Amino acid sequence: MSETYITRSTAIAARILAGEVMVMNSADSTFFTLNEVASVIWQAADGHTPLDRIVRDQVCEQFEVDAAEAQTDAEKFVAELSAHGILLVSDHPFPQESAR
Amino acid sequence: MSGPARVACVEIGGVPISLSTCDTGFFHLLRRRYHGFLSNSRPAIDLEFEIISGGSVSDDDVRVRRDGRDWLIERGDFRAIWNPQTRKGTVRQNSNPYSLDSVLRILHSLILAEQGGFLLHAASAVCEHQACLFSGVSGAGKTTMTRLAPPDVTLLTDEISYIRPETGSWRAFGTPFAGELARPGDNTSAKVAALFFLEKGPQNRIDNVPLAEAVQRLMRNILFFAHDNALVDQIFASACNFASTIPIRRLTFYPDSKVWGDVRDYICGLEQPGVSSESVSDEFSANV
Numbered sequence: 001m002s003e004t005y006i007t008r009s010t011a012i013a014a015r016i017l018a019g020e021v022m023v024m025n026s027a028d029s030t031f032f033t034l035n036e037v038a039s040v041i042w043q044a045a046d047g048h049t050p051l052d053r054i055v056r057d058q059v060c061e062q063f064e065v066d067a068a069e070a071q072t073d074a075e076k077f078v079a080e081l082s083a084h085g086i087l088l089v090s091d092h093p094f095p096q097e098s099a100r
Numbered sequence: 101m102s103g104p105a106r107v108a109c110v111e112i113g114g115v116p117i118s119l120s121t122c123d124t125g126f127f128h129l130l131r132r133r134y135h136g137f138l139s140n141s142r143p144a145i146d147l148e149f150e151i152i153s154g155g156s157v158s159d160d161d162v163r164v165r166r167d168g169r170d171w172l173i174e175r176g177d178f179r180a181i182w183n184p185q186t187r188k189g190t191v192r193q194n195s196n197p198y199s200l201d202s203v204l205r206i207l208h209s210l211i212l213a214e215q216g217g218f219l220l221h222a223a224s225a226v227c228e229h230q231a232c233l234f235s236g237v238s239g240a241g242k243t244t245m246t247r248l249a250p251p252d253v254t255l256l257t258d259e260i261s262y263i264r265p266e267t268g269s270w271r272a273f274g275t276p277f278a279g280e281l282a283r284p285g286d287n288t289s290a291k292v293a294a295l296f297f298l299e300k301g302p303q304n305r306i307d308n309v310p311l312a313e314a315v316q317r318l319m320r321n322i323l324f325f326a327h328d329n330a331l332v333d334q335i336f337a338s339a340c341n342f343a344s345t346i347p348i349r350r351l352t353f354y355p356d357s358k359v360w361g362d363v364r365d366y367i368c369g370l371e372q373p374g375v376s377s378e379s380v381s382d383e384f385s386a387n388v
Contacts, residue, residue: 017315018311020312026333
């Protein structure tokens with residue numbers, strides 16, 4: 001099974017306000033507020049770390065969640081944000097210059 | 101009627117802009133329209149107007165885009181080019197005052213964005229030496245709030261609020277851009293005490309608005325015309341900074357004069373007017 005790599009789009013603006021990550025897509029002005037778990041995935045989206053390792057090392061370490069359930073939720077979250085062009089998804093690591 | 105170029109300096113939000121035109125009729129029109137905002141300050145920006153005959157206000161969407169170092173601002177009834185480096189621009193439009201208002205509003209929105217500020221679709225007024233902002237969708241009660249204001253309250257605008265950060269707080273300025281009230285604001289300014297999102301209801305109440313919702317609603321009501329990533333990012337940062345500093349509340353109100361008593365009580369009860377304690381991190385601000 002291939003790995004999933006995620007990185008943040010360059011066409012978004014994001015800020016952490018009072019602990020909440022708020023993301024805005026500059027292209028269509030859609031606005032998202034990320035919950036705690038989503039914020040952890042968002043911040044770890046460096047283009048080089050596979051999603052399952054983010055879930056294992058970050059999400060499961062910081063939250064009391066079942067690993068399989070966390071992986072399913074993470075995939076849903078990634079699919080939703082990638083559908084809005086906010087996260088970019090690939091089965092290969094992103095080139096250094098496009099990953100953050 | 102044409103003649104030598106005549107110049108009027110119009111200062112809104114502390115930004116003096118020289119408006120020059122060879123059209124005598126247009127010159128008198130702009131002096132009348134911006135009467136309370138004429139200034140003797142040295143202009144920070146020069147705009148040269150070429151007035152064309154015919155045409156009326158256009159219903160087309162305005163298009164604002166970068167063209168090299170310039171901003172290009174276009175609608176059916178005007179075409180403006182502004183260079184933020186030289187601080188000079190040219191405007192070709194008919195003599196309609198509403199077209200002129202639109203050009204100035206867009207220009208000010210670009211200038212304010214550079215300064216971390218924004219134009220907000222909101223009424224604003226000075227009460228107890230502090231500015232209160234009232235925002236909401238059309239029909240929410242912006243004009244009603246300004247109509248109900250007691251005599252000691254100074255109107256800044258019933259339509260477009262001019263907001264800029266200053267050290268540790270924010271300041272709202274009066275503008276000549278009038279809405280339904282058809283009355284320009286006073287040429288004055290005050291530190292912002294609070295922003296209220298308006299809703300009409302059976303009785304008056306003031307409620308907290310969750311921070312994320314506050315930022316989202318703020319973004320919906322900020323006027324920005326350019327689909328430009330860098331500009332959107334800049335304005336989003338400003339909205340987050342504003343929401344982290346200024347109390348943002350929902351004001352449900354029954355439209356009678358008592359509402360101003362509740363607003364007055366609220367802002368007088370603020371421990372440090374216009375200062376909230378949320379922190380904003382721009383960890384991701386370099387994304388664009």
